[in-house]
Amino acid sequence: MTFENVRWDEIWTETGHTLHMLGLSLVFTIILGLILGIILFLTGRGQLLSQPVIYSVLSIIVNIFRSVPFIILMISIMPFTKWLTGTSIGVEGSIPPLVVAAAPFFARLVETSLREVDRGVIEAAQAMGASSWDIVRKVLIPEARTGLIAAVTITAVTLVSFTAMSGVIGGGGLGDLALRYGYQRFQPDVMFVTVVLLVVLVQVLQSVGDALVRKFSRK
Numbered sequence: 001m002t003f004e005n006v007r008w009d010e011i012w013t014e015t016g017h018t019l020h021m022l023g024l025s026l027v028f029t030i031i032l033g034l035i036l037g038i039i040l041f042l043t044g045r046g047q048l049l050s051q052p053v054i055y056s057v058l059s060i061i062v063n064i065f066r067s068v069p070f071i072i073l074m075i076s077i078m079p080f081t082k083w084l085t086g087t088s089i090g091v092e093g094s095i096p097p098l099v100v101a102a103a104p105f106f107a108r109l110v111e112t113s114l115r116e117v118d119r120g121v122i123e124a125a126q127a128m129g130a131s132s133w134d135i136v137r138k139v140l141i142p143e144a145r146t147g148l149i150a151a152v153t154i155t156a157v158t159l160v161s162f163t164a165m166s167g168v169i170g171g172g173g174l175g176d177l178a179l180r181y182g183y184q185r186f187q188p189d190v191m192f193v194t195v196v197l198l199v200v201l202v203q204v205l206q207s208v209g210d211a212l213v214r215k216f217s218r219k
Helices: 008-043 052-067 070-076 078-085 090-115 119-127 132-143 145-169 173-183 188-217
Strands: none
Touching (some): 008 052, 008 145, 070 145, 173 188
16 A cells, blocks of 8 residues: 555644544533433432432433434534534534533443442441532542543543544544545545554553553552
8 A cells, every 4th residue: 555645744634633523522521421420320219319200301311312323413413513613514513413422421331330339338428427419529439430430431432433423524533534535535545544543542542541440440
């Protein structure tokens, strides 16, 4: 393979766009998903703020967004994306659908991680008069730390694949480059380079996440 069609300046520019999309969408996903996951946990049956009706409604909403394929979700919320960012294409137009797709997924992972916390630790905190907020902040999150780090890692890797799919609507990034040149113009060298860079990005994210999990698991 000669890589004669590869324009390296454009490759690095679109790599930067992919990292931009990944970084911003991951930050918003963590914030929204963490809040939603904590609410799901707290309102679950037998939990601190048990509210079966609220839990059921939120659970259904989360399941709906998790069930819709990203490409369909991305197209269906274009009006909302344009209202929010002023555009439905480009890097800015890709971030809202990325967050909408990933936040429910991350919320479920957060809920699962919190459910793995020893019930006795929570009951001990309650016995000492700790408020629900104190239990969340000082007990649940610290105790579920390794699980939450693993959840962030899984979500980040998932977002990489989502950013690649955003190229379908001209979202920019490596996925857009692969679609425009690698697929539509039949340039396999461009496709190869973009795929390799995406694989490297995933490997780096997974390695960093695994290292953090190991580090905090020993504490």
